[in-house]
Amino acid sequence: MSGNPIRTRTSNPFLTIPILQGPQGEKVRFLATVDNGAMINAIDTAAFQRIARRLSPLSPSQRTLRMADGSLVPSTGVWTGHVTWGPAQVETSFEVFPSGGFWRMLIGKPLLEQFGAVQDYSNDSI
Numbered sequence: 001m002s003g004n005p006i007r008t009r010t011s012n013p014f015l016t017i018p019i020l021q022g023p024q025g026e027k028v029r030f031l032a033t034v035d036n037g038a039m040i041n042a043i044d045t046a047a048f049q050r051i052a053r054r055l056s057p058l059s060p061s062q063r064t065l066r067m068a069d070g071s072l073v074p075s076t077g078v079w080t081g082h083v084t085w086g087p088a089q090v091e092t093s094f095e096v097f098p099s100g101g102f103w104r105m106l107i108g109k110p111l112l113e114q115f116g117a118v119q120d121y122s123n124d125s126i
Contacts, residue, residue: 014124018107021082021089026054030105034126036119038108040065041094045076047104048096056081058096065097073097083111090114 014034019027028051030043042065048058058077065073080093085107092111112119119126 018085022054032105033103042106043094044099
């Protein structure tokens, strides 16, 4: 290939701060990574335990999740509640399982679809 060298730009995860609604009107802000390749919404077990008293309790889950490295991780449970992101609010569910500290919350494809989100990679916005 001839011509100008290809410019590379460092890509970073898309981070945002949605608000989870507690049963008594609590508003819990949570640092989340947007992952449009994730087929579930997820919260890290350790992160959930730090704020669990402010949210409704987990429901049991029978799911076992396959990680990107192929390992299988059983779900700790499912949190269901209202999530506000920007001007919109929806009721949704998050599987809660240990991420090994790699992330606190993943906004996956299900929540992105609920919000009708469109990601623009050229200016890194949703």
